[in-house]
Ligand SMILES: NC(=O)c1ccc[n+]([C@@H]2O[C@H](COP(=O)([O-])OP(=O)(O)OC[C@H]3O[C@@H](n4cnc5c(N)ncnc54)[C@H](O)[C@@H]3O)[C@@H](O)[C@H]2O)c1
């Protein structure tokens with residue numbers, strides 16, 4: 001009897017691009033992809049902020065390089081994918097500005113939507129286009145949020161942006177699927193990063209977070225790394241148009 005063959009979680013020989021790799025979840029995911037064997041391009045608006053981590057990853061024997069990219073610069077995004085096709089594209093660039101819906105300014109709305117939705121859209125568009133032309137399939141991963149699945153106090157704009165990412169992914173999964181390109185998201189709960197530091201430091205908000213997460217701790221960037229490697233690898237080869245909630249049970253009730 002021939003046993004089923006376990007699919008590989010390894011990413012050897014794959015080229016990966018991580019946008020928003022200078023801090024937080026993006027940096028952790030980029031390191032995880034490199035440790036799994038991919039050659040990872042860490043991208044951020046300024047390469048100086050990437051030099052330390054890229055050096056450390058290379059010294060550890062993994063493959064990495066830095067690239068300057070502002071994800072809102074659609075011409076630069078196009079140029080990047082015209083020059084190189086990536087097998088894996090993970091987008092972690094994002095912004096949160098919170099206010100009651102009745103107080104949201106147009107500036108806050110536009111800033112959040114510009115990065116979380118518009119930039120995510122055109123990055124995935126160009127990634128998908130290059131992957132289709134290369135004919136090798138691929139995996140596009142957006143760092144979305146648990147707030148793509150529920151509402152949150154003072155988070156009407158942020159929730160709108162992350163729900164939009166889920167819709168965009170589903171439609172792109174339909175379009176790109178025949179070319180073997182998978183489009184998914186990771187939906188984290190609150191993870192301590194520069195983005196959420198002010199929320200964690202507010203004792204009332206911290207109590208809200210602790211009351212909603214069912215596990216006895218909050219999330220750390222390391223909690224997202226496994227999902228990133230899984231979605232990038234052949235181990236998730238039949239998964240597309242969906243999201244992996246890494247939410248400590250927040251959305252369970
Ligand atoms: N930390 C959390 O609790 C949490 C939970 C769920 C989802 N998220 C999402 O995860 C993603 C990463 O957030 P994080 O918590 O790691 O915060 P972070 O602030 O550490 O990371 C955001 C990154 O986006 C980059 N960025 C912002 N604008 C950019 C631009 N125009 N071009 C290129 N890069 C840009 C920043 O430089 C930064 O490195 C975001 O999309 C966020 O919405 C975070």
Ligand SMILES: O=C(O)C(=O)C[C@H](O)[C@H](O)CO
Pocket residue numbers: 096098145146147152155158188189190191195196199
């Ligand atoms: O909701 C917030 O305060 C954020 O900054 C992002 C979140 O941490 C994330 O979406 C988890 O709810």
